[in-house]
Amino acid sequence: MRLVFLGAPGVGKGTQADKVAAQYRIRKISTGDLLREAVRNKTTLGLEAHEHMDQGKLVPDSVVIGLVREKLNDPSHANGFILDGFPRTVPQAESLAKVLVARDLHLDRVINFRVSREEIVKRLSGRRSCPKCQATYHVEFAPSKTSSVCERCGETLVQRSDDQPEAIETRLRVYEEQTAPLINFYEKKHLLSHLNGAETVETVYQNLVKALAIPQTA
Ligand code: AP5
Numbered sequence: 001m002r003l004v005f006l007g008a009p010g011v012g013k014g015t016q017a018d019k020v021a022a023q024y025r026i027r028k029i030s031t032g033d034l035l036r037e038a039v040r041n042k043t044t045l046g047l048e049a050h051e052h053m054d055q056g057k058l059v060p061d062s063v064v065i066g067l068v069r070e071k072l073n074d075p076s077h078a079n080g081f082i083l084d085g086f087p088r089t090v091p092q093a094e095s096l097a098k099v100l101v102a103r104d105l106h107l108d109r110v111i112n113f114r115v116s117r118e119e120i121v122k123r124l125s126g127r128r129s130c131p132k133c134q135a136t137y138h139v140e141f142a143p144s145k146t147s148s149v150c151e152r153c154g155e156t157l158v159q160r161s162d163d164q165p166e167a168i169e170t171r172l173r174v175y176e177e178q179t180a181p182l183i184n185f186y187e188k189k190h191l192l193s194h195l196n197g198a199e200t201v202e203t204v205y206q207n208l209v210k211a212l213a214i215p216q217t218a
Contacts, residue, residue, distance in 0.1 A: 001026055001080040002105060003212070004087070004191075006182055007113035009171040010124040011197045012204060014136055016113070017084040019205050020212075026080035029071050031064050031088075033134050040131065054161050056170030058088060058178060065095045072099060088179045093186075109212060110186040113197035113204075117172065124168050128157040142201065 001024065005013040014030060021028040035053060038046030045067070049059045058064075068086055071077065087093040100106055115123075126139040130150035137144045137157060144151050162171065186192040193211045197204055 001212070002100075002107050003081070004083045004107060004110040004186070005085075005113065006110055006179070006186070006192075007197065008115070008117075008120055008175045008179075009168070010120040010127070011113035011115040012123070012201070013084050013113055015142075015201055016197075016205060016208055017082045018136075019201075020208065021082055024080075026082060027077050028082045028084055029068065029077070029086065030084040030134075031059075031067060031086040032084070034067050034071070035059060035064075036131075036134075054167065056162050056167035056174065058174055061089055061091050061095070064088075065092060068096070069099055072103070087182060090181055090185055093182055107191055109193060110182075110191045111208065111211060112183055112186075112192055112194050114194055115197040119198055120172070121168060124163045125165070127160065127163055129160055130155050131158050 003020075005017050007013050014028075014032070017028045017030065020026070035046070035049045039050050039053065040046070045063060048063060052059045064086060068083070072081070083096075087096050096107075123138065123141070126141070128137045128139060128144070128148075129135070130137075130153060132155040133150060133153045135150050135152050136142075137150075144157060146154075148157050149155065150157055161167070183192065195204065195207060195211055199207070
């Protein structure tokens with residue numbers, strides 16, 4: 001199963017990708033997570049990406065495409081993958097198509113998560129993240145059972161620097177300008193399914209499983 005999860009910041013792509021990846025034993029490739037890891041490790045790539053990310057702008061296509069190409073070369077992705085937050089521009093989508101064709105692979109489905117702007121702002125401003133294992137929480141909708149530390153690894157939770165009001169505004173604008181055109185791109189390829197992301201995490205997941213037509217396991 002090779003999937004792309006598309007949608008504005010905060011619609012719940014990462015939350016749902018984690019659930020599908022765990023349930024169906026396929027890999028999640030989140031360019032946001034990969035870039036944040038590079039920033040934390042102060043790699044050359046991280047230093048280049050840092051400022052763009054903090055401001056809520058996109059990291060240059062060449063950087064992100066290189067990252068994803070490297071991941072797709074990894075044999076652990078042979079079972080399938082979920083691309084979370086990639087592609088985000090038409091040139092990224094075109095590069096992805098070329099990379100897959102060169103490997104004789106294809107995408108099975110692109111899911112477009114839809115949530116109102118008001119709800120997105122609520123979700124992003126209340127999000128708390130684990131800087132170590134990347135688990136995601138929400139102060140109101142999905143609080144950690146262990147207060148301000150991560151349930152999985154015990155690290156202190158943080159608020160992402162791009163979850164501040166100014167960066168959220170920029171990210172939403174960048175989404176409309178550069179990422180929303182991908183809806184049409186994938187619609188023309190007959191790969192797109194729209195999904196209402198405004199329900200509870202569990203309901204969205206159930207509807208996602210139906211949209212993907214994958215059998216439920218215990
Ligand atoms: P990235 O990390 O990909 O950020 P994003 O796309 O803006 O997406 P988010 O992680 O903010 O949201 P999400 O949809 O995954 O929602 P989540 O599940 O966390 O990218 C960060 C930056 O990296 C970019 O701005 C850019 O600079 C750079 N970058 C990344 N990819 C790039 C690319 N391809 N090209 C160029 N640059 C790139 O949920 C959000 C919150 O809501 C959480 O608190 C969660 O608990 C809560 N929540 C989730 N679902 C529900 C629900 N159903 N009900 C209630 N609350 C919910």
